[in-house]
Amino acid sequence: MPMPVEDPNKSAFLARVREALGRTSPIVVTPDHPTLKTTLPRHEEKIRTTQARTEARRPQNVARLETIATEGAWHVHRVADAEEASNAVADLASKIQAKTIVRTAEEIFKRIDVDSKLRKRGVSPTVLASGRSRRKSDLKGIAFKADLGISGVEYAIAETGSCALFQRKGNARITTLAPPVLALIVEESQVLETLDDFFAIVRFQFLANRARLPNYYNFISGPSRTGDIEQTLTIGVHGPGEVHMIIVAGA
Numbered sequence: 001m002p003m004p005v006e007d008p009n010k011s012a013f014l015a016r017v018r019e020a021l022g023r024t025s026p027i028v029v030t031p032d033h034p035t036l037k038t039t040l041p042r043h044e045e046k047i048r049t050t051q052a053r054t055e056a057r058r059p060q061n062v063a064r065l066e067t068i069a070t071e072g073a074w075h076v077h078r079v080a081d082a083e084e085a086s087n088a089v090a091d092l093a094s095k096i097q098a099k100t101i102v103r104t105a106e107e108i109f110k111r112i113d114v115d116s117k118l119r120k121r122g123v124s125p126t127v128l129a130s131g132r133s134r135r136k137s138d139l140k141g142i143a144f145k146a147d148l149g150i151s152g153v154e155y156a157i158a159e160t161g162s163c164a165l166f167q168r169k170g171n172a173r174i175t176t177l178a179p180p181v182l183a184l185i186v187e188e189s190q191v192l193e194t195l196d197d198f199f200a201i202v203r204f205q206f207l208a209n210r211a212r213l214p215n216y217y218n219f220i221s222g223p224s225r226t227g228d229i230e231q232t233l234t235i236g237v238h239g240p241g242e243v244h245m246i247i248v249a250g251a
Contacts, residue, residue, distance in 0.1 A: 021222070022071040040207050047204045050197050061158040061191050062247060068161030072222035075244045082112045085248045089150060089183055090117035092244055096181055098147035101125040104175050108152035108185055112248070125150065128172040143178035149240070151175050155201075156186045156245070159194045163245065165218040173218060182240040184220065187251035 018024075054061065066076045079085045093101060101118060103109065103125045118125055126146070128139050143149070151171070153163040163184050165171060176182055192198050206213050224239030 020225075022073060023068070024071060043200075043204050043207055046200060050200055054191075054193055054197065057193060058188060058191065061193050062188055064193075065156055065158040065161060065186075065191055066247065068158065069222070069245055070161075072161045073243075074161065074222055075242070077244060077246045078249065079246060080249050082248065082251070085112045085185060085246050086114045086117040088246050089114045089185075090121050092181070092183055093118055093123060093148055094121050096147060096242075098123060098181070100146045101148045101150065102128050102143050102146040102175050102179065103150035104152065104171050105129040105169075106152040106171060108187070111251070112185060114150060128175050139172055140174055140178070143172070143174040146179040147181065149175045149177075149179035149182045150185070151182070152185050153190060155198055156191045156247075157193075157195055157198055158191060160219075160221060162219045162221040164198060165220070166214045167216055167218075168214065176218065176220060177239050180240055181242045181244070182220075183244040183246060185246045185248065187248050189251055191247075 062078075066078065069076050077088045079088055092098075101123055103114065105127045109115070115125055126142055128143060151165065154166045155164045156162065157164065163186065165173070165176065167173065176184070192201070202213070202217075220243065223241050223243050
């Protein structure tokens with residue numbers, strides 16, 4: 001049986017995409033994970049294997065994430081603990097002279113106290129969450145006036161240098177889209193090796209909990225880019241033009 005021949009046009013197209021994204025090597029395709037029709041016990045076994053591999057390769061995965069993200073125009077900061085992470089956020093705010101800052105209302109900010117460090121620099125972040133004194137419709141106007149957005153992530157994928165965010169309570173998507181500068185805090189335990197690992201874990205959560213999948217996954221792979229304006233690559237038109245990834249060791 002003759003071996004399939006790769007389309008040279010496809011190869012050339014993918015090479016141009018990698019070059020535009022700042023990638024120096026192709027993404028390695030790994031075998032597919034079980035489909036949604038796979039039985040739960042088999043999927044549990046697959047997830048245990050995935051988690052064990054992820055844990056064993058954590059240093060390599062974090063190093064690869066930093067390399068690929070840097071190639072994709074992220075500003076990557078490796079910090080030792082929560083204290084250094086909050087300092088990194090405060091230093092960034094001072095560097096860009098941020099006068100207004102917004103952040104999500106996620107659990108990570110109970111572990112990493114960015115608010116107190118920012119207040120010491122003379123600026124108090126606004127938590128983008130609706131409540132008694134603020135309607136959901138007000139959040140958009142607040143976010144577009146902000147100089148800096150701060151958010152946690154669900155996972156970071158080393159293979160693509162991306163951060164994945166879910167739609168859920170406390171995670172206002174506008175925080176990561178509206179401000180011109182964005183800082184995402186990644187804990188090392190959130191770093192996965194491949195996109196296949198990411199989708200396998202998400203599928204398992206769906207199967208095990210019989211839960212509804214999120215309405216969307218937001219993958220951020222660097223600053224906003226568009227080629228719609230006179231066929232020229234332009235940064236920061238449809239989202240932040242400067243993105244920072246703060247990777248917290250030991251978390």
